[in-house]
Amino acid sequence: MKAWREECGVFGIWGDPEASRLTYLGLYAMQHRGQESAGIVSLQEREHIHHKGLGLVGDVFDENSLDRLKGNAAVGHVRYSTTGQNLLTNAQPLTAQLLNGPIALAHNGNIVNHQILKDSLKKSGSIFHGTNDTEILLHLLSKNPSNDLILALQESVAKIQGAFSFVILSHDKLVAVRDPWGFRPLVLGRKKGAVILASETCAFDLIGADYEREIEPGEIFWVDEQGEHSVRFQNEEKAVQKKSQCIFEHIYFARPDSLVFSRSVYQTRKAFGAMLARESGVEADVVIPVPDSGVPAALGYSFESRIPYELGIIRNHYVGRTFIQPAQNVRDFGVKIKLNPQSAVLSGQRVVVIDDSLVRGTTSKKIVNLIRQAGAKEVHMRIACPPTIGPCYYGVDTPEKDQLIAANHSIEKIREFIGADSLAYLSTEGLFKAIQSNEQNFCAACFTGHYPTELFGLNLPQSSSKSKR
Amino acid sequence: MKAWREECGVFGIWGDPEASRLTYLGLYAMQHRGQESAGIVSLQEREHIHHKGLGLVGDVFDENSLDRLKGNAAVGHVRYSTTGQNLLTNAQPLTAQLLNGPIALAHNGNIVNHQILKDSLKKSGSIFHGTNDTEILLHLLSKNPSNDLILALQESVAKIQGAFSFVILSHDKLVAVRDPWGFRPLVLGRKKGAVILASETCAFDLIGADYEREIEPGEIFWVDEQGEHSVRFQNEEKAVQKKSQCIFEHIYFARPDSLVFSRSVYQTRKAFGAMLARESGVEADVVIPVPDSGVPAALGYSFESRIPYELGIIRNHYVGRTFIQPAQNVRDFGVKIKLNPQSAVLSGQRVVVIDDSLVRGTTSKKIVNLIRQAGAKEVHMRIACPPTIGPCYYGVDTPEKDQLIAANHSIEKIREFIGADSLAYLSTEGLFKAIQSNEQNFCAACFTGHYPTELFGLNLPQSSSKSKR
Amino acid sequence: MKAWREECGVFGIWGDPEASRLTYLGLYAMQHRGQESAGIVSLQEREHIHHKGLGLVGDVFDENSLDRLKGNAAVGHVRYSTTGQNLLTNAQPLTAQLLNGPIALAHNGNIVNHQILKDSLKKSGSIFHGTNDTEILLHLLSKNPSNDLILALQESVAKIQGAFSFVILSHDKLVAVRDPWGFRPLVLGRKKGAVILASETCAFDLIGADYEREIEPGEIFWVDEQGEHSVRFQNEEKAVQKKSQCIFEHIYFARPDSLVFSRSVYQTRKAFGAMLARESGVEADVVIPVPDSGVPAALGYSFESRIPYELGIIRNHYVGRTFIQPAQNVRDFGVKIKLNPQSAVLSGQRVVVIDDSLVRGTTSKKIVNLIRQAGAKEVHMRIACPPTIGPCYYGVDTPEKDQLIAANHSIEKIREFIGADSLAYLSTEGLFKAIQSNEQNFCAACFTGHYPTELFGLNLPQSSSKSKR
C-alpha cells in the first residue's frame, strides 16, 4: 500500500559459532526494510557458503539451510526488489570468486553515477548479470590490482557517488563501509566478543547484542583475526560535503523501536506529531492514527493537543502477500482488507486522522471515505512530514515526480481530492525543530528538492535510469 | 503465545452470485478465531461443492478453488485445531450425503454431553470418522425420520447440551442455530438482498454488509427460496436457563472492531481498563500495553488514570507460524521475537503494563523481565480481567486447571513469580460494572467456577474427555 | 492414453517391524493399478495410524510420514480415481472407529448392488461421506450386532454382490476377503514369518517375499496373534456360480512380471500374440509393438510368424503427469509426446503393429498415422484380444458402450477409421486356447456381453450409476 519503500537491510557478524542463525534473526528483525528476497553468506575455513531466495526471511531459510551455513562469520541482506524477471539474480549478498578468494557484498543505498561506471566497466570487458548497481563495486574490486582488500576498497569507493552502506565478507575479514554523506544508517554492536553490524538497532535487540555506535560517514571499519580497524576513505573534496542522513528513515522506514542516527525513532515520530499539533491544531473529538505507521505521531499529536487518542481504525495483521479479490461489488476493497474504521469510535465525531506521509493520495482518499462511512462528522487529515515533491535517488523506491501529488498540486487541491474537511502537513522548519537538528545534517531532498549530490542525469525525464524501478 | 484460544469462526451467505468469494473474505476477517484449517462449501443446483485445507484462509484457497466453488449460497469455517494426526478429517464444514441431499455443517462451540451421545450413536451403528463433537449433529439428523430438515434439527438439538452456534447449508436452505444459553456469538447481516451469517460483525464490515441483529439464544433461523423464517427450539426446562454469553469474547477473543452480543468490543475493553485504573491505581510515569490485545484496556487505563499512554513494547508483525530458534544463547527468545520493549520509552520510568488476561504466567514473567532490562524503575502489572481459575468447556481451548496459575496460587505468589513490583486483576464486580450488565447475562465460569450447564464428567480429572485438546 | 483403467491395488502385512515401509514398497510395485491416490494404515498397540494423499506413492509418502506409521502390521491401497471434487474423501484405506476399535478397509473391485444397499443404509440413518461403494462394507460391519469381526464380515459380505478383494486391518487382525466369483486377484505370500497379501505377485518380488497361493474365491483368510485361519463364506446359491476371473488382468492391467490367477502374465501375453499370428498372419517385414504394453504380444507374434521384431516406436518415459501443450501447430501431439516412430526402422517396410487392445480407436488412428509418416509402406494393426463390446461393472473404469468402437462398428469400419491396411483381433476362442483354459473360469463380459452377475440396473442407459466415473 505504501508508495515509498526502503530498498534494503544489511547485517554482518564476526566471531560467533552461531553466526548464520544470528544473521537470520537480525534479518528477521529488519524484515520491514525488504520483503522480496533474503540471503546469507557464511565464512568457514576461508570459503563461503551461501543461501539466497525470494520471499520473506522465514520462507527463504529453514533448519537445513541454516545448518549448512556453518562458520563463525556471516553477512546477510533483505531486499525490496522491483517487479520483473530477474529477481533472484539481483538478490544479495552478491558473491564472486576473486583472485584472492571469495567475496560477498550486501548493499543498502543507490549509486548515483552507476550508469557512467557501468558503461566504462562494460567497455573494458566486465560482464553484468543483474540490473542492480551493487555489481559495480564487485567489478571495481576485481579490477583493482592490489591484493589488499582494504586498499582496493578505498580506491574503489572513491569512484562511486551516492548512498551506500556496505557490509562485506571476504575470506578473512568482515568490513563495513558507509558513504561520506551518511545517507543510510549502519550501526555497530557487540555480543559476547562478537562484532555485529546492522542497518538498525532493532536487530541487536532481538539477538541480545549491545549497541555501541554508528559507523561514521566516510568510514571503513573492519574486523579480522588481528582485531578491529578503522580508516576514513573520503577524499578532501567529499570531506567538505555536508552530512545527509535520510530523514525518511525517521518518518517512515525504520522500526519505531530502533535508534537511527543515534535517535529514538519512536520519540522522533512522537515529536513530529506534537509539532504538527502545534502548527496545525484543530477543534476535534478524537485523534486516530492510520495504523501502524501513524501511531507514534498520533500519540504525539494527542499529547500536545489534549484531544483523546483512539484506535479508530483496526488493522488486520493476517493479511498475506497474495489476496484474492472479489470479482466485483466490494468498494475500496484494497484498503478495507487491511484497515477497518469502527463506528463505535468514530460515529458522530470530529476526527483528526494522522498519517506518517502522503505520496500519491489515493490511499488517503479511501481512508477518509471509510472514516466518513463509519459516521464521522468531520475528518481532518494531518500528515507528520512536509509535502513530498521529489523522488529519492539514494536507495528508496519512489514514484516518478508526476505521481507525487504534492509536486503537482496545491494543498487545497489535495484536500479536495482526498475529501477531507481540512488537510495540513508538518512544515520543513517544524520537522527539523522537532528532530532538534538543522537541515545541514539530513537529506530532505524529497521535501526540498535540494539533492546533496550530483544526479548524473537520474532526474532527467528522458533518462531510462529509473527503469529498474 | 496465548494460552486461551478460540476454537472456531462460522460464516454463511444466501443469495449472492459471489457467495464463495464473500465467504472467503468473511473467513479472512475472522482468521483470529481459528488458524489451523479453513473450509467453504457452496451450493449450486442443489448440489454441494467443497474445498477444505489446513492452514490460513489465504493459503487454503486460491483463484482456482474459489472459481470451482460456484453458486449463490455458501457456508464457511475457520478452526483452531488440536495437534495429532487427523487434522484434515476434523476440518469443517463437515459434509455428508443424507437421504434428502447434501448437508454441510459449520460449528462454533462444544457439546458437553458428547460422550454419552457418541456412545449411544455408535451402539446403533453410526460410524465416527473424526474426533470432533460436531459429527454428532450429523448423525442425529441422519437418524431422524423426518424429511423436514427444520423439524429434524429441532428434535436433534434438543438432545445436545452445551455451546453451539451452527451454520448449516442443505440442498435448499441456509440455517443458523444458536444454543439456548447463547454461549457463542452469531450475527445476521444483509448485503443487497443477500442474507449473511457470521460469528462477528467484522466479517460484515469487510464485505460491505450491514449488521441487522444477533441470532437469539434458542433460535433456529433459516432462509430458502420462500424467504426467511425463525422458530425457537428450546423446551420449557431450557427456557428458564439464564443467558450465558461468553465474557471472554469481550476480554480477548473477538476483534476489537466487532460488535459482540450487541456491544463494541473495543469500547468494552477500554471500560475494563478504566475500571481497572479505578480499582487498582498506582503512581507511575507511563502506561503501556502488551500489544496488540492489551491496547484498548491500556488506553482506558491511561484515560482514567491520566498517566500517559506509550507504545513501550513494539510488536513485530512479520513473525510467521514457523520460526527457527537459535541453538542457544538468546534468552527469552520466544517472547522477544514478537515483542521488543524499548529503552527510549521505559528507561528510568515507573511503568504500568496492561495485559488482557494472565493464564499460566510464564509469558508475563518474560515480559516483566524484558521491561526491566529496558531500564524500567518499577513494573506494575495490571490484568484487565479477573483471575482465571477454571477451564472452559464451551468451545475454548484452555489449559487444564493445574496449569491455571490463579487456580493454584495467591495473587502475591503470582506477583512474585512474574517478578512485578505490583500485580492487580480486575474484580468480577468491576468486570460486570464496566460492561454495564449483571452476571446473569454472561458465562464467567472461568473466573467464578459456576458452570451454567451440567458438565457430564468433563471436569473430572480421570476423564479423558479433554484428550481431544 | 489408455481408455481401460484398473481402479485399485491392495496390500496387507502382518508381523514385520517395518510393516509400513514394506507396504510402501508393495504399493510402489503396484503403482500401475492406481495412480491418483495412495494410503497406508498401520497398527500399533491396537490403535491405527494413517496417512493418505493424492498422487503417486512416491509423492504421498516421505520419511516423516513413514516414520509415523509405526507398528508390525499395515494395510495399503493405490487407487485410480475419478475426476471431480472429492478425491481425498474417496482415497483408501477407508477408516472408522467402530465400537470394538478402529478398522481400515482396502478394496479392489466394484459392488454391483451398491445403490440398493446404500439407499437402505441411508434410510436407517447411515451417513455416506464419499461417492465410493466401499463405505457400504463399513456401514454393514458397524450395524452388525456381533462383536466378532469375522462373523460380522461373513454376514456382511453375504449381502454384497460383485467384485471385491478386500484387505482389512482391525485392532487385532489382518483379514483378506475375495468374492465368490474371484473377479479380482488377491495373493498370499510370506517373508521371514510375516504374512503378506497383495493384488499382484510383483509386490512380493520387490520386498523379497515368497508367493504361496491365491486367496480363493469365497474365502475369508485372517491372521492374528493366535495364528492363521480360513473360512468360506459363500452361501449355497453363490457356490454354484462359475469362477469369473477378469481376463483383462492378463490382457492389459497386471504387470507382465506378475503371476495372476497362478499364471505368468508375460507368458500369457506372448501366447496371445502367437495365437494372433496363427489366426491372422500377414506378409510383412517387421513386427513392432505399441510400447510398453504391446511388447510381449509382439514378441509372441514375431516368434510364431518368424517376422523380425523391432522397436519401431520409441517411448519417452520422462513424460510426467502434467504437460504443457503448444498452443497450435503440432499434430498428434498427445501421442507423439510419448511415442516416436522411427524412420530408420520403418521406412519402406511392411509393418505389423501389435497392441494389447483397442477401445475407442482414436489413439490407434494416431499411431497408424505416425507409422505411415515414418515411411512405412503398409501398416497392419493386430490386436491381442477380441473386440471390446461391453463396459466393465467389476472394478474397471471403462468408457460407456457408445464409445466402444467395436460395440458399434464392424471391423472393416474400424480399419477404415484407424487408416490401417488391415486390422485383425484375436478371436474369443483363440484367447481361451492361448490361456489354456475354458471360458468357464474367466469373466470375459467385455468381449462377450455375458455378465456373470445380475447388474442391478448398472447397464441401463437411464441409470446415473455410472456418474461416479
Next chain:
Amino acid sequence: MKAWREECGVFGIWGDPEASRLTYLGLYAMQHRGQESAGIVSLQEREHIHHKGLGLVGDVFDENSLDRLKGNAAVGHVRYSTTGQNLLTNAQPLTAQLLNGPIALAHNGNIVNHQILKDSLKKSGSIFHGTNDTEILLHLLSKNPSNDLILALQESVAKIQGAFSFVILSHDKLVAVRDPWGFRPLVLGRKKGAVILASETCAFDLIGADYEREIEPGEIFWVDEQGEHSVRFQNEEKAVQKKSQCIFEHIYFARPDSLVFSRSVYQTRKAFGAMLARESGVEADVVIPVPDSGVPAALGYSFESRIPYELGIIRNHYVGRTFIQPAQNVRDFGVKIKLNPQSAVLSGQRVVVIDDSLVRGTTSKKIVNLIRQAGAKEVHMRIACPPTIGPCYYGVDTPEKDQLIAANHSIEKIREFIGADSLAYLSTEGLFKAIQSNEQNFCAACFTGHYPTELFGLNLPQSSSKSKR
C-alpha cells in the same frame, strides 16, 4: 544407476511465434541428456527474457513461465549437474549484458584448457560466479574489442580447446558453434521457415521439424534477419586434427530414435549386438537385455545368434527421483526397485544378458545375482562395447580411473566379481566394424586411452580439476 552420464542438451530456434514452447518440447525430448536443471531464454524486441530452475523440464516450466517467455527466438538447455551448493548458479543458458546487448549461452561439452583461461581472465579482473567452464566464453566475448559478435566468437573460440557445441542467442541472432573435433553432436532442422538447432534429432521429431544436416566440426552457423550464414573458424593447425565424434553417444547417451553423426542410434546399437554375437557367441536358451538401454543390442545379438529374445527383466518406470529405502532387510534393493527378473522366463534357462556398457561392475554384479535368484541355470554377460579404461574429459561425467573396473582388472577378474558364468566385451575392432567407420572419425579415448587433444593436466592425479564433478 548409470555411472557414465551425459552432461547437457542444447536447443535453439529462430523464427516461430511459439519459440519458447517449442524449445520446451525440444528440451523435453532431450531430457535424457540432463535432468538436474533446465532453462530457456527467449528474445523479444532485442531484449531477453529467461527462466531457469532445478529439476526436470516438466517441473521447471509451467504455463505462466512459458507465457512470459515471449518472442520468436529462443535458446534452451538441460543439464546434468554435480552435487554441491551452487546448482542454480551453474544452470544454463548463462546470460549476461554485454555492451551490445544481452547474450545467452547454452553449452554441451567441456573446455579442457579451462583452468589456464580462467586464471588469466581472473588476473585481468574478470569475475566468475559459478564453477562451470562455460563462463569462460562469456568473458572472452566480453573482453573482445569487436562489435561484431561473429568476429568476436571466431577469435574467442580459437582460444579454447576441447568439446563444445554452443547455441548462442544475442539481441539479433541465433548462433551455433561446434568444436573442430566435433566431439558432441549438433544438428540443424527446419519447421515452416523456422530454423532449429538441437543436440539430437529426437527433438525435431517431437515438434514436427525436419532434419537437414549436422553443424560441421569447426563451423559457426548463424541466422538473423538477413538470413542464414556459415563460416569455418578453425585455424590451420586445428584443421588437420582428426574428427573425434564421441562414440559413447551411440553406445549409451543418445536416444535410440535419434540420428547422431548422421547414423541411426538404434540401428548402430543393433549392429553392436550382432557383432558381439559373432565375436562372443555362446550356447544359450534366451537372450535378455538389461532394460531399457540394452534392448537394441540384445535384439541384434538375438537376430545374429538365433537365440530367442525375451524380456527376462521387467523395468518399473514409475520409479521417481527420490525413493525411501526400507531400513534393512531388502537385499539388492537399489536395483530391484527398477528391475525385476522374472522366473517365468528365466527359470532353468541358460541366459545371455546384454548390457550397453560396464563401468564399475557393481550394478552388473547385482543383476547377475538377481537373474540367478530367478532360477537361471547359467548367466552369460555380454557387453556391447569395449572395456572402459579411461575417464572422459569432453563433457561426460565419469568416475575417476581407479573406479573403472576394466582399467584395473582383467576380464576374468571382472567375470569373477560380477559372478557370471562367462563375460565378453565387444572388441574395439568390432565396434568400428559395426559402425562401418574407422577409428579416425571417432573419439574412443575411454576405450583406447588415446585422447585427441592435450589434456592440460586434467588427467594428473594431483589435479583438482575433476572437483567440479
